[in-house]
Amino acid sequence: MKNLIIKKWIEPYRLLETVKEHCILTDYTFDGSNKINKKNNMSKDIQEDNSKFALYMKNVNKFYVFTPKSDYDLLSNLIEVFGFSAEDYEFSEDFEYALGLIDMGKAEASFLNIN
Numbered sequence: 001m002k003n004l005i006i007k008k009w010i011e012p013y014r015l016l017e018t019v020k021e022h023c024i025l026t027d028y029t030f031d032g033s034n035k036i037n038k039k040n041n042m043s044k045d046i047q048e049d050n051s052k053f054a055l056y057m058k059n060v061n062k063f064y065v066f067t068p069k070s071d072y073d074l075l076s077n078l079i080e081v082f083g084f085s086a087e088d089y090e091f092s093e094d095f096e097y098a099l100g101l102i103d104m105g106k107a108e109a110s111f112l113n114i115n
Contacts (some may be wrong), residue, residue, distance in 0.1 A: 001047075003098035004075060004111040008088035012057045015109060016064065018081050019055065019074070023066035030061050038063060043095070046113040054112040058102050074114050 006015075026045070030038035042063040046052045053074070055064040078084055092098050101107035 001093060001095055001113050002115070003092045003095060004114050005090050005092060005098050005101055005107045006078075006084075006088065006109040006111075007090065007107050008082070008084060009108055010082055012060055012109070015057070015078075015082075016055070018077065019066055022070075022072045022077065023068050026065045026067075028063040028065070030063070035061075039099070043112075050113070050115070053114050055109060056099055056102050056112065057109045058105060058107070074111060 028038040028042045042054050042065055045065050046054050049067070052065055052067050055066065075089075078089075082088075095112060098107075098110040098112060102110055
C-alpha cells in the first residue's frame with residue numbers, strides 16, 4: 001500500500017476541499033474510545049476497493065475516505081494547488097508509519113492507499 005505523507009503545513013480544510021472537488025467523500029469520525037475501530041473500518045474500506053484512498057490529518061478526529069469520480073492524480077493536483085516541492089512530502093509503504101507521524105505531530109497529513 002503506497003502512502004503519501006505531507007510534511008509541509010497546510011490549512012486542513014483547504015486540503016480537504018481541494019480533494020473533494022474530484023472525489024466522493026465518506027468520513028469516519030472518532031474519539032479516544034473508538035479510534036482503533038474506526039481506523040480498522042477505514043482500512044477495510046480502502047482495501048476492498050483499490051480506487052479508494054484515505055486521508056488522516058493532524059488535529060482532526062476523522063479518517064476521510066475518497067472515491068475518485070474519474071481518473072485523478074492526487075499528487076499532481078496537490079503540487080499544482082499548494083506548490084509542494086520534493087522536500088514537502090514523502091512516500092511510505094508502511095500504513096502504520098504514515099498514521100503514526102500524524103499522531104506524533106511530525107507530519108500534517110497522510111494519504112493512504114494512493115495509486
